[in-house]
Amino acid sequence: MIDVSTNIGTWRNSCYNASVEPHSNISIISGRASPSYVIDGESIAVIDVCFPSDAKNILTFVRHTLGRDVNDIRLIVLTHSHFDHINGVDYLSNKTHAKLAVHSNAERYLTGNQATVFVGWKKFMQYMVFMVEHGVPRPSISEAFSMTWAGIPGIRKGIRTKVDYWLIDGEDLPDHPEWKVIHTPGHTDDSICLYSSQYNALISGDTIINLRGRLVLNPLLRLDNEAIIESLNKLKQLQVDVIYPGWGPPVFGKDILDRVYIDTSGK
Numbered sequence: 001m002i003d004v005s006t007n008i009g010t011w012r013n014s015c016y017n018a019s020v021e022p023h024s025n026i027s028i029i030s031g032r033a034s035p036s037y038v039i040d041g042e043s044i045a046v047i048d049v050c051f052p053s054d055a056k057n058i059l060t061f062v063r064h065t066l067g068r069d070v071n072d073i074r075l076i077v078l079t080h081s082h083f084d085h086i087n088g089v090d091y092l093s094n095k096t097h098a099k100l101a102v103h104s105n106a107e108r109y110l111t112g113n114q115a116t117v118f119v120g121w122k123k124f125m126q127y128m129v130f131m132v133e134h135g136v137p138r139p140s141i142s143e144a145f146s147m148t149w150a151g152i153p154g155i156r157k158g159i160r161t162k163v164d165y166w167l168i169d170g171e172d173l174p175d176h177p178e179w180k181v182i183h184t185p186g187h188t189d190d191s192i193c194l195y196s197s198q199y200n201a202l203i204s205g206d207t208i209i210n211l212r213g214r215l216v217l218n219p220l221l222r223l224d225n226e227a228i229i230e231s232l233n234k235l236k237q238l239q240v241d242v243i244y245p246g247w248g249p250p251v252f253g254k255d256i257l258d259r260v261y262i263d264t265s266g267k
Protein backbone atom coordinates (compact mmCIF):
# COMPACT_ATOMS: atom_id res chain seq x y z
CA MET A 1 0.00 0.00 0.00
CA ILE A 2 1.33 3.46 -0.84
CA ASP A 3 0.51 6.28 1.54
CA VAL A 4 -0.35 9.34 -0.49
CA SER A 5 -1.36 11.59 2.34
CA THR A 6 -0.52 11.74 5.99
CA ASN A 7 -2.78 12.14 8.95
CA ILE A 8 -3.92 15.72 8.98
CA GLY A 9 -4.90 17.17 12.34
CA THR A 10 -7.33 15.29 14.52
CA TRP A 11 -10.34 13.18 13.78
CA ARG A 12 -12.51 16.06 14.95
CA ASN A 13 -10.93 18.18 12.21
CA SER A 14 -11.91 15.67 9.54
CA CYS A 15 -8.49 14.10 9.17
CA TYR A 16 -8.29 11.16 6.87
CA ASN A 17 -5.80 8.72 5.47
CA ALA A 18 -5.87 7.66 1.87
CA SER A 19 -3.94 5.12 -0.09
CA VAL A 20 -3.85 4.27 -3.76
CA GLU A 21 -3.63 0.52 -4.09
CA PRO A 22 -0.92 -0.71 -6.48
CA HIS A 23 -2.65 -4.08 -6.88
CA SER A 24 -5.97 -2.89 -8.28
CA ASN A 25 -7.80 0.18 -9.54
CA ILE A 26 -9.10 1.16 -6.10
CA SER A 27 -8.08 3.61 -3.41
CA ILE A 28 -8.96 3.49 0.27
CA ILE A 29 -10.28 6.51 2.14
CA SER A 30 -10.34 5.89 5.87
CA GLY A 31 -13.75 6.78 7.20
CA ARG A 32 -14.71 8.00 10.66
CA ALA A 33 -16.01 4.48 11.21
CA SER A 34 -16.13 2.41 8.01
CA PRO A 35 -13.74 3.01 5.07
CA SER A 36 -14.83 4.10 1.61
CA TYR A 37 -13.31 2.64 -1.53
CA VAL A 38 -12.82 4.62 -4.72
CA ILE A 39 -12.79 2.67 -7.99
CA ASP A 40 -10.89 4.63 -10.61
CA GLY A 41 -11.59 4.32 -14.31
CA GLU A 42 -13.12 6.29 -17.14
CA SER A 43 -15.56 7.33 -14.45
CA ILE A 44 -15.24 6.94 -10.69
CA ALA A 45 -17.32 4.80 -8.35
CA VAL A 46 -17.38 5.21 -4.57
CA ILE A 47 -18.19 2.28 -2.32
CA ASP A 48 -19.93 3.18 0.97
CA VAL A 49 -19.96 6.68 2.50
CA CYS A 50 -20.09 6.61 6.27
CA PHE A 51 -20.70 10.26 7.21
CA PRO A 52 -20.92 13.63 5.43
CA SER A 53 -17.44 14.43 6.76
CA ASP A 54 -16.19 11.31 4.95
CA ALA A 55 -17.91 12.46 1.77
CA LYS A 56 -15.98 15.74 2.01
CA ASN A 57 -12.72 13.79 2.36
CA ILE A 58 -13.59 11.71 -0.71
CA LEU A 59 -14.17 14.89 -2.74
CA THR A 60 -10.82 16.28 -1.54
CA PHE A 61 -9.06 13.03 -2.44
CA VAL A 62 -10.58 12.85 -5.92
CA ARG A 63 -9.70 16.50 -6.63
CA HIS A 64 -6.24 16.73 -5.15
CA THR A 65 -4.78 13.22 -5.18
CA LEU A 66 -6.39 11.69 -8.25
CA GLY A 67 -6.46 15.07 -10.01
CA ARG A 68 -9.96 14.36 -11.27
CA ASP A 69 -13.12 16.45 -11.45
CA VAL A 70 -15.57 15.47 -8.73
CA ASN A 71 -18.21 15.18 -11.43
CA ASP A 72 -16.26 12.15 -12.65
CA ILE A 73 -17.83 10.40 -9.64
CA ARG A 74 -20.77 8.84 -11.45
CA LEU A 75 -21.67 5.99 -9.13
CA ILE A 76 -22.11 5.36 -5.40
CA VAL A 77 -22.45 1.73 -4.35
CA LEU A 78 -23.61 0.59 -0.91
CA THR A 79 -22.41 -2.76 0.38
CA HIS A 80 -25.55 -2.76 2.57
CA SER A 81 -27.82 -0.21 4.18
CA HIS A 82 -26.51 -0.01 7.74
CA PHE A 83 -26.31 3.56 8.97
CA ASP A 84 -22.51 3.56 9.19
CA HIS A 85 -22.19 2.92 5.45
CA ILE A 86 -24.84 5.28 4.09
CA ASN A 87 -25.04 8.51 6.05
CA GLY A 88 -22.72 10.42 3.73
CA VAL A 89 -24.59 9.39 0.58
CA ASP A 90 -26.91 12.40 0.39
CA TYR A 91 -23.99 14.83 0.77
CA LEU A 92 -21.85 13.11 -1.88
CA SER A 93 -24.78 12.69 -4.22
CA ASN A 94 -25.71 16.37 -3.97
CA LYS A 95 -22.15 17.43 -4.75
CA THR A 96 -21.67 15.09 -7.71
CA HIS A 97 -25.05 13.90 -9.03
CA ALA A 98 -23.67 10.37 -8.93
CA LYS A 99 -26.13 7.55 -9.44
CA LEU A 100 -26.80 5.20 -6.55
CA ALA A 101 -26.62 1.40 -6.67
CA VAL A 102 -27.68 -1.00 -3.90
CA HIS A 103 -28.81 -4.61 -3.74
CA SER A 104 -32.44 -5.16 -4.64
CA ASN A 105 -33.21 -6.41 -1.11
CA ALA A 106 -32.54 -2.90 0.20
CA GLU A 107 -35.65 -1.56 -1.48
CA ARG A 108 -37.83 -2.05 1.60
CA TYR A 109 -35.29 -0.21 3.75
CA LEU A 110 -34.54 2.71 1.45
CA THR A 111 -37.90 3.37 -0.17
CA GLY A 112 -40.47 1.79 2.12
CA ASN A 113 -41.66 2.38 5.65
CA GLN A 114 -38.83 0.42 7.16
CA ALA A 115 -35.64 2.46 7.37
CA THR A 116 -32.21 0.88 7.33
CA VAL A 117 -31.64 -2.68 8.40
CA PHE A 118 -31.52 -2.87 12.16
CA VAL A 119 -32.09 -5.46 14.78
CA GLY A 120 -32.89 -3.55 17.95
CA TRP A 121 -31.28 -1.50 20.66
CA LYS A 122 -29.36 -4.38 22.27
CA LYS A 123 -27.43 -5.03 19.05
CA PHE A 124 -26.99 -1.31 18.57
CA MET A 125 -25.43 -0.87 22.03
CA GLN A 126 -23.14 -3.86 21.33
CA TYR A 127 -22.11 -2.06 18.20
CA MET A 128 -21.31 1.14 20.11
CA VAL A 129 -19.11 -0.85 22.52
CA PHE A 130 -17.48 -2.51 19.51
CA MET A 131 -16.62 0.90 18.07
CA VAL A 132 -15.01 2.00 21.35
CA GLU A 133 -13.05 -1.23 21.69
CA HIS A 134 -11.71 -0.93 18.17
CA GLY A 135 -10.44 2.58 18.52
CA VAL A 136 -13.11 4.65 16.80
CA PRO A 137 -12.73 8.13 18.33
CA ARG A 138 -15.52 9.31 20.61
CA PRO A 139 -16.54 12.31 18.42
CA SER A 140 -17.22 9.81 15.65
CA ILE A 141 -19.22 7.64 18.00
CA SER A 142 -21.38 10.52 19.13
CA GLU A 143 -21.90 11.45 15.47
CA ALA A 144 -22.84 7.85 14.78
CA PHE A 145 -25.24 7.88 17.71
CA SER A 146 -26.98 11.06 16.63
CA MET A 147 -27.23 9.89 13.04
CA THR A 148 -28.45 6.48 14.06
CA TRP A 149 -31.97 7.84 14.22
CA ALA A 150 -31.65 7.21 10.50
CA GLY A 151 -31.22 3.54 11.30
CA ILE A 152 -34.21 3.04 13.55
CA PRO A 153 -37.20 1.71 11.63
CA GLY A 154 -40.17 4.06 11.80
CA ILE A 155 -38.14 7.17 12.61
CA ARG A 156 -37.09 8.22 9.15
CA LYS A 157 -35.37 6.86 6.10
CA GLY A 158 -31.59 6.65 6.16
CA ILE A 159 -31.11 8.57 2.94
CA ARG A 160 -33.10 10.75 0.58
CA THR A 161 -31.08 10.00 -2.56
CA LYS A 162 -33.06 8.09 -5.15
CA VAL A 163 -31.78 4.64 -6.02
CA ASP A 164 -30.91 4.28 -9.72
CA TYR A 165 -29.71 0.66 -9.85
CA TRP A 166 -31.08 -2.30 -7.90
CA LEU A 167 -28.19 -4.73 -8.05
CA ILE A 168 -28.54 -8.49 -8.33
CA ASP A 169 -26.13 -11.35 -7.74
CA GLY A 170 -23.68 -12.06 -10.56
CA GLU A 171 -24.09 -8.88 -12.56
CA ASP A 172 -21.31 -6.47 -13.46
CA LEU A 173 -21.08 -3.18 -11.61
CA PRO A 174 -22.47 -0.38 -13.83
CA ASP A 175 -19.61 1.36 -15.71
CA HIS A 176 -17.05 -0.93 -14.02
CA PRO A 177 -17.46 -4.41 -15.53
CA GLU A 178 -14.18 -5.57 -13.98
CA TRP A 179 -16.09 -5.69 -10.67
CA LYS A 180 -18.89 -8.19 -10.19
CA VAL A 181 -21.72 -8.08 -7.63
CA ILE A 182 -21.82 -11.04 -5.24
CA HIS A 183 -24.89 -11.22 -2.99
CA THR A 184 -23.69 -12.32 0.47
CA PRO A 185 -26.64 -12.33 2.87
CA GLY A 186 -26.08 -12.92 6.57
CA HIS A 187 -24.81 -9.70 8.14
CA THR A 188 -27.89 -8.22 6.49
CA ASP A 189 -30.09 -9.59 3.73
CA ASP A 190 -29.00 -6.79 1.38
CA SER A 191 -25.26 -7.34 1.87
CA ILE A 192 -23.07 -7.54 -1.21
CA CYS A 193 -19.39 -8.03 -1.91
CA LEU A 194 -17.67 -6.78 -5.06
CA TYR A 195 -15.24 -9.15 -6.74
CA SER A 196 -12.67 -8.56 -9.45
CA SER A 197 -11.17 -11.60 -11.18
CA GLN A 198 -8.82 -9.18 -12.91
CA TYR A 199 -7.24 -8.21 -9.56
CA ASN A 200 -8.24 -11.28 -7.49
CA ALA A 201 -9.67 -8.72 -5.10
CA LEU A 202 -12.76 -8.69 -2.91
CA ILE A 203 -14.46 -5.67 -1.38
CA SER A 204 -16.26 -7.46 1.41
CA GLY A 205 -18.43 -4.84 3.10
CA ASP A 206 -19.40 -5.97 6.60
CA THR A 207 -19.63 -9.63 5.60
CA ILE A 208 -15.92 -10.00 6.40
CA ILE A 209 -14.17 -7.43 8.58
CA ASN A 210 -10.62 -6.97 9.85
CA LEU A 211 -10.46 -6.96 13.64
CA ARG A 212 -6.93 -6.13 14.77
CA GLY A 213 -5.39 -7.97 11.84
CA ARG A 214 -7.69 -10.98 11.87
CA LEU A 215 -10.35 -11.48 9.21
CA VAL A 216 -13.67 -12.54 10.72
CA LEU A 217 -17.20 -13.10 9.59
CA ASN A 218 -18.80 -10.06 11.20
CA PRO A 219 -19.96 -11.10 14.68
CA LEU A 220 -22.12 -8.03 15.28
CA LEU A 221 -25.51 -6.93 14.00
CA ARG A 222 -25.73 -10.19 12.17
CA LEU A 223 -29.18 -11.22 11.06
CA ASP A 224 -28.61 -14.79 9.96
CA ASN A 225 -25.72 -17.01 11.07
CA GLU A 226 -26.42 -19.82 8.60
CA ALA A 227 -26.73 -17.44 5.69
CA ILE A 228 -23.42 -15.72 6.39
CA ILE A 229 -21.60 -19.06 6.54
CA GLU A 230 -23.22 -20.03 3.22
CA SER A 231 -22.07 -16.70 1.85
CA LEU A 232 -18.50 -17.41 2.95
CA ASN A 233 -18.62 -20.81 1.23
CA LYS A 234 -19.87 -19.10 -1.91
CA LEU A 235 -16.96 -16.63 -1.77
CA LYS A 236 -14.51 -19.49 -1.36
CA GLN A 237 -15.27 -20.51 -4.95
CA LEU A 238 -13.44 -17.35 -6.02
CA GLN A 239 -9.72 -16.74 -6.34
CA VAL A 240 -9.12 -13.98 -3.79
CA ASP A 241 -5.66 -12.67 -2.92
CA VAL A 242 -6.70 -9.43 -1.22
CA ILE A 243 -9.72 -8.47 0.84
CA TYR A 244 -10.78 -4.86 1.31
CA PRO A 245 -13.05 -5.15 4.34
CA GLY A 246 -15.87 -3.04 5.76
CA TRP A 247 -13.76 -2.49 8.86
CA GLY A 248 -9.97 -2.15 9.08
CA PRO A 249 -7.18 -2.21 6.51
CA PRO A 250 -6.88 -4.67 3.61
CA VAL A 251 -5.44 -8.14 4.11
CA PHE A 252 -3.33 -9.90 1.47
CA GLY A 253 -2.47 -13.54 0.95
CA LYS A 254 -3.05 -16.61 -1.23
CA ASP A 255 -6.24 -18.52 -0.35
CA ILE A 256 -6.98 -15.83 2.19
CA LEU A 257 -10.65 -16.80 2.50
CA ASP A 258 -9.58 -20.05 4.15
CA ARG A 259 -8.20 -17.95 7.00
CA VAL A 260 -11.46 -16.15 7.81
CA TYR A 261 -12.42 -16.78 11.43
CA ILE A 262 -16.03 -17.75 12.00
CA ASP A 263 -17.22 -16.10 15.20
CA THR A 264 -20.65 -17.29 16.28
CA SER A 265 -20.80 -15.21 19.45
CA GLY A 266 -22.76 -12.40 17.88
CA LYS A 267 -26.02 -14.32 17.56
Ligand SMILES: [Zn+2]
Nearest residue numbers: 082187206221
Ligand atom coordinates in the same frame (compact mmCIF):
# COMPACT_ATOMS: atom_id res chain seq x y z
ZN1 LIG B 1 -23.19 -3.43 8.78
